[in-house]
Amino acid sequence: MKKGRRFLVLLLLLCMTVAFSVSGCGNKGDGDAKSAVAADKLNFVELNFYYPCSIQNDDEVVNAEINKILKEKVNCSLTLKPIDWSQWNNKYPILLSSGEKLDLIFTAAWSGYFQEAAKNSFLQLDDLLKNYGKDIIANMQDGYLDAPKVKGKLFAIPVNKDMGQGWGVVADKKMAEQIGADFSKVKYLEDLEPILAAAKEKLNGVIPYFVNNEQGMNDLIGTTKLCESIGLKNHEKILLLDDYIMYNVDTGKAIPIYEIPEYVEQCRMVNKWYNLGYINNDATTTQMTAPEAARNNKAFMNSADQSPVTLSSYENEYGKKLCTAELATGIKTTKTLTTSTAIAAHCTNPERAMMVLNLFYCDRKLMNLYAFGVENRQYILKKENVMSLPEGVKSIEETGYNTGNYWELGNNFLLYTWDNEDPDKWNNLKEYNATLYKSPLLGFAFDNSTVLAEVAAHKNVNLEYLQLLLNGVLPPDEIVPKFRQKDKAAGIDRICTEIEKQIKVWQASK
Amino acid sequence: MMQQLGQCFNENRKRRTFIKSLIEYKGLLLFVLPGFIVVLINNYLPMLGVIMAFKRVDNTLGILKSPFVGLDNFKFLFMTDAFRITRNTVLYNLVGIFIGLLLNLIIAITINELLNKFLARVYQTVIILPYFLSFVVIGYIVYAFLSPVHGFVNFSILPLLGMDKISWYTEPIYWIFILPLVNFWVYCGMESVIYLAAITGIDETLYESAVIDGANKRQQIVHITLPMLTPVMIVLTLLGLGKIFRGNFGLFYQVPLSNAALFPVTDVIDTYVYRSLVTMPDFGMVTAASVYQSVVGCIMLIAANMLVKRISPQDAIF
């Protein structure tokens, strides 16, 4: 055994030496490339762009067309690398930490932007933007470039698109007329109650308010009259931060959502609705999605975002005419403005990457190629800037390139519209954006690195109780004590104190 | 002085015999080589990643230069639900290992004893089928049975028995039985194949002489089959114990449809880690969880192995 042991030690040492020297190999190359970059602007460079998107049949055709334009304008090629949505969350951290060839990458507040920026996965873009991103600056809507700043520095370029939206409900128009519901008078959540009662009574076999794991009352937080009185409904006084922690602008205090008695009152009402059968009793387990339920006439009403561009897309998706009611107005927050594109830390040619990105903010042809595909193949332009389906193609799904991901890159205001949409869609959106209320915390991003463990534990507690509370599955009086107790054990107080501290510092620095 | 010379001489002798055995067994060393290289690549090189558990990973500096943070990354495992997730993981694993062992043995032995060999083959083929399904699909199937809306159990079976509907997805207690049941349903068919193969290898003459001595079926099983299967049983049990802190993610996440009401009973270490980090990926913390699970499993395995060494030393794993 003794000689075996010695052999073992020797072998382990050998392995470790091999491993360390070999891993050194992996990183060496990048250093050389970076130093060579500054020299020649006109040599051909290959870049790639990773983003979440379903794989399309014509991906390569579209990519080839994009590369034609890019070669002509900045002498480079961009390989589009769509990653399936279900894999995106798993893959992007691995891509960023492995140090492999990665140039442009999609990011967003909900896709780990702030975490990855803290981990130095992205390059700082302030100088690059100034030197190579002039069209970005020119075309970007006001306030957009403030949002993705981490400690005053920019680590990603936002996509120029909608800046926030209101929340409310959509309901089947025919059914609404059938039961005599008038949505124009609906201002608060409780105004829906008589409508739901009528729906329950008169519409047989139809769920009055459809809730599932994906959407439900979590989008309608604070939409009651009571909540309006404390400044929650329109976000004047109380703001919703990450992980359902609320911040009171007046008092400067951060508290978890169940500590707001007015909101708990809303949950009591929703719980009442759940018990009365207005909400489907399989809310936490149903496998149906809202579009499926709507298309098959199984549901009357469900939550939906509200903005000039969304109604028509909902009507298309559900296949019927809808009534809407807005219950919460839109607000521009850091979160809504950080769907963006970043340049990865190990990018071999950041200048060229920024130049390419810049093109997506000013070149109309390029932007529409990415969004909708190749002209005359995926669509034809009968009128200026208005698309129609090509001959013989019956629906948008059959064009061979239908990503629906136009909002992930570039300047959406360069996009064409379909012939069944409002041709002024994008102008309307611009105006709507200007009317949106600007959050007092816009530009603030919470750095959770000192309370990482508490945040992870708190997220788990949220997942356990939140849906039950928000969607009224169980009475709040039953859930809140348990929620509170577990949250305290998870360290919610430490998180709140840290948030308050950081906000004070940020406000002082402005 | 003479003693030191003597020691020197002995060490030289050991070194010489070491090199001698390398040469003498070079054939077998060549046998081991391909597997060894594969394992170096697949397991030992990546194992360096273990240091991430002790670091705050910085993607510009790379893994090697990222700052050390000691045991910080392990904290989140012990904050709120530590007891619950640990208890669940361990108990489900113990049930899976020991009752699974029993079931696998029963299946393997009885399949061999069936009189109609054709039927035996048919059963054996059918019972491995569940292994092919992914847990996502199994989640759908379980939902088809237990759904509050159209589920077979609530709408077809319980009414026949005159019982009230049960809300399966909000009552944790049933899942203590449902999850192991699904686990056995998926794995027993396949795992029993190992025992079947082992039984096939048992020398026929042992049975023949036992029969001549007048042994009946039960005695044959107890005195021949089981003892001959003991080494395999021990190896599989030891390996299972080495994974005692690892939960089967597919089973515990997909099948209960990640329903929060069921967490007290369905939450295991792996699902807890997943939920904590899915919106906030941090490789340091993920690796820390894995290291935690490995270390405990290792200790378990060593302890169990020592126990086995005392009882039947030739079956110990090392």
Place this chain on the structure above:
Amino acid sequence: MKNKSRVTEYNSISGFSNVVLNACFIVYSLACILPLALILSISLSDEASIINTGYRFIPESVSLKSYAFLLKDPNMIGRAYAVTIFIMVAGVVLNVIINSMYAYAISRKDFPFSSFFSIVILITLLFNGGIPMFYYVYVRILHLKDSLLALLLPGLGAGFYIFVMRTYFRQNVPVEIIESAKMDGAKETKIFFSLVLPLSLPILATVSLFSAIYYWNDFFNSLLFIEDRKLYNLQYTMQRAIMNMEFIRRQLSLLASSSASQISRSVSSQVPTETVRMAMVILGIGPIIILYPFLQKYFIKGLTVGSIKG
């Protein structure tokens, strides 16, 4: 002759036990087959009837649309099958050879390094360095991204098979045979291939089966290493749709953001319906079942052509 029949008489279970056992197995088999029948039924159903009445064992209205949809692009499916079959065959062969050789070497009690190499394998079963590091090794050090080797290599060197085979070799390969062969001057390779392997058919068949199923079912390695869609294997092609659906149902709520509805809209327009997803499951299992009966005879007693003895 007479003795033999008496022996076999005593060596069988009673007729009553046989009936009871058969009954138990019929119930167990039904429990395994019914869910698959359900999946088959869903895949043959009309989409609307699924939403309205839920799953049914016998479809309310039969429709072959789901299979037509899947087979619309025979190139993609054919290619996926080809990749999977190739990887599976290569993988099984390599797996059996590499692992059995390793297991045999450490099963030999006279091999002085047997416990060292056993521990080497044992450690790999207990500790792993995590997926990011695994990815780093394969993509950055070995440059195996988008290569078939990346699908093949991770499945080799499986400690579990090695330990099971080691146990089998120790028990079923008599030391005397090996010693006498060595005294006759036979080399290790000859002993292994002509003596040991033929004695070990059951365990080889078992390991072949397990690794065949591993390679057939594997989509994780494709997920990690394959971006070139020409190299997608069958399970990955099929699972993608199901996983995308699960993403909408489960993960999207975790994102809780204003973009959720946009994401949901763009993903769900791509995800095929329930019936198509179930058809994918059926197509994903199908072929391996055909292979199975050929291997089966090696590990059910009484079906093997008698083992070589003496």
